[in-house]
Amino acid sequence: MSELRRDPIVGRWVIVETDHPNKPEEFEYEPYVQKGGTCPFCYGNEFMTPAEIEAFREPDTGKNTSGWQVRVVANKFPALQIEGELDRRGVGIYDISNAVGAHEILIETPYHQKDLCDLTKAEVIRNIQMWCRRALDLTKDKRLKYIMLFRNHGKAAGASLEHPHTQIVALPMVPKNVAEELRGAQGYHDYRERCIFCDMIRQEQEDRERIIEENKTFVGFCPFVSRFPFEVWIAPKKHNAYFCHMNEEEIPDLATILMDVIGKTKKVFPNVSYNFILHSAPINGDTNNDYYHWHIEFIPKLMRTAGFEWGSGFYLDPTSPELAAKYLKSAR
Amino acid sequence: MSELRRDPIVGRWVIVETDHPNKPEEFEYEPYVQKGGTCPFCYGNEFMTPAEIEAFREPDTGKNTSGWQVRVVANKFPALQIEGELDRRGVGIYDISNAVGAHEILIETPYHQKDLCDLTKAEVIRNIQMWCRRALDLTKDKRLKYIMLFRNHGKAAGASLEHPHTQIVALPMVPKNVAEELRGAQGYHDYRERCIFCDMIRQEQEDRERIIEENKTFVGFCPFVSRFPFEVWIAPKKHNAYFCHMNEEEIPDLATILMDVIGKTKKVFPNVSYNFILHSAPINGDTNNDYYHWHIEFIPKLMRTAGFEWGSGFYLDPTSPELAAKYLKSAR
Numbered sequence: 079m080s081e082l083r084r085d086p087i088v089g090r091w092v093i094v095e096t097d098h099p100n101k102p103e104e105f106e107y108e109p110y111v112q113k114g115g116t117c118p119f120c121y122g123n124e125f126m127t128p129a130e131i132e133a134f135r136e137p138d139t140g141k142n143t144s145g146w147q148v149r150v151v152a153n154k155f156p157a158l159q160i161e162g163e164l165d166r167r168g169v170g171i172y173d174i175s176n177a178v179g180a181h182e183i184l185i186e187t188p189y190h191q192k193d194l195c196d197l198t199k200a201e202v203i204r205n206i207q208m209w210c211r212r213a214l215d216l217t218k219d220k221r222l223k224y225i226m227l228f229r230n231h232g233k234a235a236g237a238s239l240e241h242p243h244t245q246i247v248a249l250p251m252v253p254k255n256v257a258e259e260l261r262g263a264q265g266y267h268d269y270r271e272r273c274i275f276c277d278m279i280r281q282e283q284e285d286r287e288r289i290i291e292e293n294k295t296f297v298g299f300c301p302f303v304s305r306f307p308f309e310v311w312i313a314p315k316k317h318n319a320y321f322c323h324m325n326e327e328e329i330p331d332l333a334t335i336l337m338d339v340i341g342k343t344k345k346v347f348p349n350v351s352y353n354f355i356l357h358s359a360p361i362n363g364d365t366n367n368d369y370y371h372w373h374i375e376f377i378p379k380l381m382r383t384a385g386f387e388w389g390s391g392f393y394l395d396p397t398s399p400e401l402a403a404k405y406l407k408s409a410r
Numbered sequence: 411m412s413e414l415r416r417d418p419i420v421g422r423w424v425i426v427e428t429d430h431p432n433k434p435e436e437f438e439y440e441p442y443v444q445k446g447g448t449c450p451f452c453y454g455n456e457f458m459t460p461a462e463i464e465a466f467r468e469p470d471t472g473k474n475t476s477g478w479q480v481r482v483v484a485n486k487f488p489a490l491q492i493e494g495e496l497d498r499r500g501v502g503i504y505d506i507s508n509a510v511g512a513h514e515i516l517i518e519t520p521y522h523q524k525d526l527c528d529l530t531k532a533e534v535i536r537n538i539q540m541w542c543r544r545a546l547d548l549t550k551d552k553r554l555k556y557i558m559l560f561r562n563h564g565k566a567a568g569a570s571l572e573h574p575h576t577q578i579v580a581l582p583m584v585p586k587n588v589a590e591e592l593r594g595a596q597g598y599h600d601y602r603e604r605c606i607f608c609d610m611i612r613q614e615q616e617d618r619e620r621i622i623e624e625n626k627t628f629v630g631f632c633p634f635v636s637r638f639p640f641e642v643w644i645a646p647k648k649h650n651a652y653f654c655h656m657n658e659e660e661i662p663d664l665a666t667i668l669m670d671v672i673g674k675t676k677k678v679f680p681n682v683s684y685n686f687i688l689h690s691a692p693i694n695g696d697t698n699n700d701y702y703h704w705h706i707e708f709i710p711k712l713m714r715t716a717g718f719e720w721g722s723g724f725y726l727d728p729t730s731p732e733l734a735a736k737y738l739k740s741a742r
Contacts, residue, residue, distance in 0.1 A: 173416035255723030391587035
């Protein structure tokens with residue numbers, strides 16, 4: 079028999095298979111195989127991308143040339159454009175607006191083949207530093223209300239380019255799922271005067287059953303109400319609404335845990351595709367920083383989502399997070 | 411430049427590519443190719459499924475034998491089980507419950523290869539009649555609060571068995587996305603004393619630009635705020651909260667429009683996989699029937715959903731619904 083579990087933040091119910099869970103070998107996922115070919119993100123092809131916005135590079139190398147370690151460019155096919163004023167208007171019962179915002183690509187490494195977990199710790203630290211720099215810079219634009227940072231790794235996870243990259247989308251409004259999380263977290267805070275994420279982390283630290291990895295600053299765990307099998311959340315132990323407020327001592331701890339979580343997942347599921355999404359508080363608004371807690375949601379792409387999930391927001395997790403944590407914890 | 415559009419029911423923003431939209435030939439979808447092999451849903455293999463719950467069959471043929479036209483069985487690997495009482499309890503900050511509910515499979519036809527649009531109209535009518543019969547029967551169980559009817563066609567859409575079938579999941583709670591829709595529709599009704607779906611249908615009928623198909627009872631259109639390219643909604647023109655309250659004159663009109671929408675989509679995208687989900691009002695509760703309006707959401711599987719959408723509930727539709735409707739309307 080399975081179990082129904084309710085997410086305390088957004089009120090989502092998930093069916094968790096506790097009795098006859100899927101073991102790792104039972105997932106038929108599409109392994110990620112690189113195809114190669116000309117790559118606009120490789121050294122020497124800098125001219126193929128829109129102009130460089132920012133980079134960490136070797137001394138004495140010029141913009142839009144090789145010699146960079148991390149390079150940020152605008153998306154060649156941006157979903158949103160930075161020019162223009164937000165012009166919101168009605169069309170009968172619908173609302174429309176022009177698509178003001180930013181869509182940037184953070185090229186993580188010159189190495190076409192290297193996933194984040196294959197880089198050196200110093201290289202991953204530079205990437206996280208760049209996440210923070212871009213977020214702080216975009217926050218200066220008062221039209222923008224939310225910064226979404228995410229990574230699609232592999233075709234099955236929606237990546238259209240092979241070369242490792244992270245995307246940053248800055249939006250003129252708070253997206254729906256984030257607004258729901260905020261509402262849930264605020265409801266809890268109004269009632270208990272505590273951050274729900276802090277309470278969740280505390281409960282996970284007491285239970286220990288779902289924790290995969292922990293260091294001074296961060297904890298990585300399979301959430302009690304996982305929507306997807308082998309889903310992992312990485313969260314700072316100390317309350318913090320904005321990821322870009324991490325300090326220079328905390329960033330290396332995030333690099334370690336992020337590399338570990340990806341590395342362990344790929345030990346259990348070789349060449350798996352995955353997404354991770356950074357959830358952080360909205361910017362340039364009147365959000366109370368006391369109740370939101372930034373975190374990363376990491377999702378290996380093991381299943382295809384079916385009509386069930388789209389229709390209902392009701393998920394079926396074939397592997398309990400307790401079992402998933404057991405496999406991930408012991409992955410070598 | 412693209413356009414941001416806001417769904418008036420749940421408040422979701424979607425980026426719609428209006429300037430450089432994707433044309434049908436630009437989608438690289440995974441075509442659905444049947445693999446064959448032993449099928450538990452084919453004639454002669456009735457013993458391979460759990461016991462028959464209900465069927466339309468030839469006279470003088472017995473339960474769990476061949477001779478059926480539409481056959482309903484329990485899912486062999488059910489997500490929920492009908493036995494037991496709902497036992498909801500807390501685990502620290504989380505809530506759990508045992509998974510009481512029903513998970514039924516409606517085998518649509520004895521023909522392994524035939525999609526709904528390949529059947530005769532009389533056969534599709536029998537299927538819709540069975541949807542209604544099962545829904546009315548499950549509604550008698552007062553523990554159940556929502557009936558979800560959906561169809562996964564093709565591997566890319568999450569179907570694990572090839573033989574055409576529809577799934578019915580009856581849940582002991584109203585799922586999250588439905589609850590949101592209800593809240594949105596109620597808010598509109600409180601304010602305007604009208605059904606938001608009725609207003610939306612009226613606006614579509616005036617605009618006509620997004621309408622693909624219309625008959626006496628139903629209208630099929632690409633919604634103004636489509637999350638997915640070539641998404642189609644089919645809705646009754648007359649206000650009705652529950653699909654199972656359709657009368658015998660309305661069912662044939664649904665059969666016609668459903669077959670047309672699937673058929674036209676497959677003309678534009680040969681062998682495409684798809685999902686459709688029937689949205690109807692919750693059962694056995696205190697829902698006010700005045701503000702919810704049942705409808706079908708039909709989604710061809712043309713893209714992989716990436717981190718972007720999971721993270722935010724913010725969608726990017728590469729083909730405007732106006733253009734999608736133009737292609738679908740003229741498909742022969």
